[in-house]
Amino acid sequence: MRIAKTIVTICLSLWLLVSLQYGCTKKNPAKSTNDNQEKLTCVDCHTNLDKLKVLAVPDTVSHGDSGET
Amino acid sequence: MPQLEAWEKVWISQDFMSSTHGSQNCTSCHGGSNTPQKMDDAHKDVVRDPAADAVAKCDPCHAGYGAQHEQSLHGTLNGYKELIKLRTGQTTLSPELEEMYTQNCASCHTTCGQCHISRPQSVGGGFNNGHIFTKRPSMTLNCTACHGSRIGEEFRGEHSGLSADVHYNQGMQCVACHSSQEIHTSNPTAKHRYDETDQTTCKTCHEIGSSNTYHTLHNEKVDCQVCHSQPYKNCYSCHVGKSSAGLQQPSELDFKIGKNHLKSAARPHNYVLLRHIPIAPDSYEEWAPGQMTNFSVKPTWKYTTPHNIQKNTPQTANCTSSCHNNPSLFLKREDMQHLSQQEQIANESVVVDDIP
Numbered sequence: 001m002r003i004a005k006t007i008v009t010i011c012l013s014l015w016l017l018v019s020l021q022y023g024c025t026k027k028n029p030a031k032s033t034n035d036n037q038e039k040l041t042c043v044d045c046h047t048n049l050d051k052l053k054v055l056a057v058p059d060t061v062s063h064g065d066s067g068e069t
Numbered sequence: 070m071p072q073l074e075a076w077e078k079v080w081i082s083q084d085f086m087s088s089t090h091g092s093q094n095c096t097s098c099h100g101g102s103n104t105p106q107k108m109d110d111a112h113k114d115v116v117r118d119p120a121a122d123a124v125a126k127c128d129p130c131h132a133g134y135g136a137q138h139e140q141s142l143h144g145t146l147n148g149y150k151e152l153i154k155l156r157t158g159q160t161t162l163s164p165e166l167e168e169m170y171t172q173n174c175a176s177c178h179t180t181c182g183q184c185h186i187s188r189p190q191s192v193g194g195g196f197n198n199g200h201i202f203t204k205r206p207s208m209t210l211n212c213t214a215c216h217g218s219r220i221g222e223e224f225r226g227e228h229s230g231l232s233a234d235v236h237y238n239q240g241m242q243c244v245a246c247h248s249s250q251e252i253h254t255s256n257p258t259a260k261h262r263y264d265e266t267d268q269t270t271c272k273t274c275h276e277i278g279s280s281n282t283y284h285t286l287h288n289e290k291v292d293c294q295v296c297h298s299q300p301y302k303n304c305y306s307c308h309v310g311k312s313s314a315g316l317q318q319p320s321e322l323d324f325k326i327g328k329n330h331l332k333s334a335a336r337p338h339n340y341v342l343l344r345h346i347p348i349a350p351d352s353y354e355e356w357a358p359g360q361m362t363n364f365s366v367k368p369t370w371k372y373t374t375p376h377n378i379q380k381n382t383p384q385t386a387n388c389t390s391s392c393h394n395n396p397s398l399f400l401k402r403e404d405m406q407h408l409s410q411q412e413q414i415a416n417e418s419v420v421v422d423d424i425p
Contacts, residue, residue, distance in 0.1 A: 037108050038107070042101070046079055049080060056075035056076035059194075
């Protein structure tokens with residue numbers, strides 16, 4: 001009897017966990033990076049130092065200090 | 070030269086916005102969309118360096134400059150390509166050499182924008198001054214960003230114990246001598262910078278009168294730099310390997326007088342200064358094994374005009390002990406004994422056997 005109670009409790013807990021997870025996912029789907037972005041013109045962004053400091057991404061290619069080495 | 074932060078590279082100033090170029094729509098040069106967009110969408114298909122297509126983007130307003138640039142040594146890089154062809158004996162580069170050229174040499178290709186708007190891409194790029202177009206490129210941010218380790222360091226006197234060029238000390242920048250006509254090319258068939266026909270020389274500004282006996286005796290026989298330069302950097306190998314091992318032999322300061330292998334009406338001198346250029350018989354081995362079959366076709370000590378001019382140098386101290394009795398200043402056969410047989414053959418035309 002005690003074993004059956006434990007199994008039922010575990011099953012209920014798992015069901016609740018899965019259900020809640022599913023519900024949350026449906027209600028708050030993860031937003032893509034693009035969706036979070038503000039709509040701006042070229043000038044809005046490129047003349048605004050504060051925005052650029054947040055948004056500008058460094059080049060992936062590394063360069064030396066001098067082209068002629 | 071330290072690199073700019075990512076945001077510094079792309080910041081546009083209000084001064085640019087009120088300039089002639091700033092009155093154009095961004096999209097007219099860079100493509101993309103001018104309506105409010107999300108960042109990722111706004112950058113789709115954007116042309117980062119429109120001046121790479123100078124004829125289409127620059128010439129409609131700056132008639133002819135784009136086309137001229139594309140024929141210039143900065144545009145064609147013929148100086149590099151021609152020597153690779155000569156030293157390999159290939160009229161069309163093999164795929165391996167073409168890849169070596171593209172991966173290494175071609176990174177020095179420059180566009181109108183990389184002189185007049187931003188730093189060269191080979192040093193990381195980024196606007197010089199908030200996207201403002203400058204008629205005259207900056208010596209530090211543009212010219213010596215690429216031509217730095219030899220010309221820049223010598224001109225600014227950055228080598229221990231050596232002085233800066235007297236012209237640098239007078240506040241002159243590269244463009245004071247290197248005219249627009251020369252840089253945009255005065256000779257579309259040029260395969261070397263000394264092939265340009267419109268070049269400033271010492272005599273453009275300095276009249277050689279009869280009052281100085283040294284000038285009278287040496288004029289037309291000895292290049293000005295032979296007496297007025299200081300030691301300069303010589304390189305003996307090159308960074309074209311696939312590994313990050315770098316130079317096999319470090320550069321060194323030296324000073325060698327040799328015979329003029331580029332004699333012309335504009336450069337008639339018998340004796341000139343020679344600089345060892347960054348090449349060795351095995352320089353291309355990692356990319357194209359066995360393909361440098363014609364290494365000795367051109368000297369590896371090449372005509373040079375160092376940018377560290379001084380009125381008074383050790384050579385001008387007196388005639389006999391400074392030059393005429395000083396074989397150490399001349400490129401002699403024994404100077405090449407530690408180098409390969411191919412190097413010795415390559416420099417036959419410039420070596421000095423009889424010290425004058």
